[in-house]
Amino acid sequence: MEKKKKKLLDADTWKRDAHLVETTLTLRKELGGDLFEDYNLFRDRVDDAIKQLDLKFTAADLKTVLRAVSWRVETAPPVIDKLLKEESDALHGRYPLSILGQSEISNRKSKIRSVSFEPDPNPRDTEQNSFLEAPSSGLPGDLPSEATAKVGIEAFIRREILPYTPDAWIKADATKIGYEISFTRHFYQPQPLRTLEQIRADILAVEKEAEGLLDELLKGGA
Structure with missing residues (x-):
């Protein structure tokens, strides 16, 4: 909490944010108000505009800006993550280049063998198998x-x-x-359950003690 408060009161924080807003507005003016239905094309246009205008974004800031003006659409084209030299293997997220349009493949196609996409975080899941x-x-x-x-x-x-x-x-x-090792199952040594005789003896002892206390109360009242 103290660290966040210190950052909030730091003038450099506000200067950085002001610069980010100003730079983003400049980028917005260059791109116009068109709606991009393909995030890959949108990202390429942004990269071209940044180079043309000589704008300065950190990788984290640029990612934040792009995500802020984008939203998930089920039917939209998949978002390209990387062009890879490895052979395609769909089971491990490497897809053949034929899945892309020719215009989206770089002139390094002779070295590129497959493409990977950014995963959709919503249905992501983890499985355990034996x-x-x-x-x-x-x-x-x-x-x-x-x-x-x-x-x-x-x-x-x-x-x-x-x-x-x-x-x-x-x-x-x-x-x-x-391996998943259950330490409780292998190392815990439970105490043996008490026998019925032991439990009965304890109950009788408590009853006898209660009777003794009751007798003392009655004698004291007399």
């Missing part, structure tokens, strides 16, 4: 190797996810392969 999905690895105890674990993950996605969400893909850098 090592039982993985094929035999030949390791002791038939524990899966990293390679066979990935095969199991892919098989699970194809069977359980793609039939319902055909454009889903695996985010490789977010995939975690490991």
Whole structure:
């Protein structure tokens, strides 16, 4: 809280915001009021205008501005993230260049093999699947190797996810392969339950104590 208050009272914060507003208005004047139904074309126009006008945006500020004037449309073209040199693999989010229009492919096409898109954050989800999905690895105890674990993950996605969400893909850098150990199950030692005889003895002892207290109260009242 104190850090935010200090930043709010810092004159440089207001100068930066004023500069950002002024620069954004200049960009707005250059682009006009046309509606871009393709975010990729809009982003290209913005980049061209920034270079032409020699405007200065940090990457974070530019992203904030673009998101502020954009909104999600289900039927809009997918937003291009990167042009890649790797071969296409739709299961891992790399799609063939044929999915793009020719005008959207750079003159480096000879080196570019696939394209990736920005994921829609709304339906994003995380799945957990068992090592039982993985094929035999030949390791002791038939524990899966990293390679066979990935095969199991892919098989699970194809069977359980793609039939319902055909454009889903695996985010490789977010995939975690490991073991979930329940420490409670393996290390917790519960106390044995008390027997009925022990419980009955405690109840009788409490009743006897209560009777003794009641007798003392009656004697004191007399």
